[in-house]
Amino acid sequence: MVEHLAKNLVELKKEFSKMYDGGSQIQEIIPKSKSELFPIEDHDLKLLHEFATKNPIYYDSFEKTIGQTDCIVYEGDINKYWLNSIQHSSSRAPFSPTWIMSGYIGALFAKKFGYSEVIDIGSGDGRIAFCAKVLGLESYSIEIDDVLVELQKQLTTILDFRPFCADAVHFDYLSLNLTHPIFFIGGLAQMGGITLSSGVLEKIYSIPNLRKNSGWVFAGTHSKKYTPDPKNKAGWGTLIEKNNLKYVQTISLPTVWTFHEPDETPYIFAVSR
Numbered sequence: 001m002v003e004h005l006a007k008n009l010v011e012l013k014k015e016f017s018k019m020y021d022g023g024s025q026i027q028e029i030i031p032k033s034k035s036e037l038f039p040i041e042d043h044d045l046k047l048l049h050e051f052a053t054k055n056p057i058y059y060d061s062f063e064k065t066i067g068q069t070d071c072i073v074y075e076g077d078i079n080k081y082w083l084n085s086i087q088h089s090s091s092r093a094p095f096s097p098t099w100i101m102s103g104y105i106g107a108l109f110a111k112k113f114g115y116s117e118v119i120d121i122g123s124g125d126g127r128i129a130f131c132a133k134v135l136g137l138e139s140y141s142i143e144i145d146d147v148l149v150e151l152q153k154q155l156t157t158i159l160d161f162r163p164f165c166a167d168a169v170h171f172d173y174l175s176l177n178l179t180h181p182i183f184f185i186g187g188l189a190q191m192g193g194i195t196l197s198s199g200v201l202e203k204i205y206s207i208p209n210l211r212k213n214s215g216w217v218f219a220g221t222h223s224k225k226y227t228p229d230p231k232n233k234a235g236w237g238t239l240i241e242k243n244n245l246k247y248v249q250t251i252s253l254p255t256v257w258t259f260h261e262p263d264e265t266p267y268i269f270a271v272s273r
Contacts, residue, residue, distance in 0.1 A: 001039065002109050006251045008037045009101055010264055013254040015067050024060070024075035026256045028099045032063070032070040040104075047134045048100050050158050055125060056151060057081065057097075078256070081125075081148055095124045095148060098219070098265065100131070102253035106184065106217060106267060107132040107139075109251065115182040115215055120161075121168045121200055122186025126152040129161035140176060142168045169199030174207060182215030189235030190226040193218065197236075201243050204272075212272050216245060219255070220266040234266040245270040 016029055030048050031038045049072060052058055058076035065071070081095045098106075106128060110118050118132035123141035125148060132139035141163045143149050152163040164171065183200060187193035197218065205211050220234020231237025233247060240247055248271055252264040 002105060002112055002251065005038065005040070005105050005108070006253055009099075009105065009254060010252060012037075012066055012069060012071075013099075013259075013264070016064075016071075016073075017259060019064075019066070020073075022073075022075055025077045025079065026057070026097075027073060027075050027259065028101070028254070028256070029064070029066065029071040029073050030101055032072060035069060037069055044104070044134050047158065048104060048131070051127065051130055051155060052100060054155060054158065056154070057125065081145075081151070095145070096255070096257050097124050097127060098253065098255040100127050102255060102265075102267075103128040104131040104134065105251070105253060107135050107137065109217075109249075109269065110182045110215065111135050111137060113182075113215065115180050117176070117178050117181040119173075119176075119178075119181055119183045120186070121183055122196060123152070123163070124148055124186060126155060126161055126163055128184050129163070130155065130159060133159040133161045140164065142166055142171055144168070168196065169203070171203070173203055173210070178207075178210060180213055181210065182217060184217045185219070188219060188221050188226070189229065189239065190221070193235075194239055197239060198243075205243075210272075214272045215248075216270045216272070218268040218270070220250075220268050222263050222266065223261075233268050236268050236270075240268075240270050244273060246273045 052074045058074045060075045064073045117138040120129035120141040123143045126141040129139040129141035139161045146165050149163050149165040185197045218236045229235045229237045248269040250266045252266050255265040
């Protein structure tokens with residue numbers, strides 16, 4: 001189901017990007033209801049729409065039929081949050097979110113492979129952690145920017161995905177009593193993601209029961225404007241090999257920063273061993 005949803009979402013995004021004639025800084029879509037192309041429970045879709053409608057980064061929404069799918073289009077602006085997020089001296093990457101539907105599919109992957117907790121590192125507005133909670137997983141979001149954490153707290157009135165305002169490299173992961181977690185790392189490898197991931201990996205590897213019991217998800221890129229990694233994996237190959245991670249799968253999903261690009265963002269799934 002994960003691959004099926006990812007493929008259909010990519011096709012939906014391509015159709016949407018061709019027809020979209022609005023002027024908003026960011027835009028994304030969520031199907032209105034369950035269908036053959038998007039066999040998502042209406043309860044889950046309702047919560048995803050509630051996340052968008054209560055999220056202050058979106059200022060408008062409207063219905064649109066895209067291909068065979070009735071959708072709600074959400075338009076927004078992240079400039080204020082983007083600018084604030086780069087002011088922290090230890091910030092590894094500015095705020096630029098994945099799509100809510102992409103976060104849901106990523107969390108669905110975590111559930112499919114039996115993870116019990118999702119930890120959203122560099123979580124922005126907490127959408128991945130929120131989607132994990134929608135799917136019944138324990139979830140935590142860790143974000144260094146206090147303004148974004150305050151935004152997240154507004155959204156915990158829908159579901160409590162437990163946001164923390166902290167530097168993920170120095171966070172006390174023992175305090176979460178994790179058993180079988182998967183970590184979603186925010187930020188491209190070439191934009192501070194390597195430093196962030198290396199620090200979090202070091203912390204998790206110092207906890208014996210988690211060293212060989214954790215999953216990892218890295219947002220990659222195939223853009224030619226970035227120097228490619230000699231080990232490939234969309235910028236993450238060297239880090240995966242250096243930390244003795246086992247590559248599992250790549251799933252391409254729409255993100256805010258690839259809306260006008262022909263290629264989606266490849267999410268690299270790996271496991272500790």
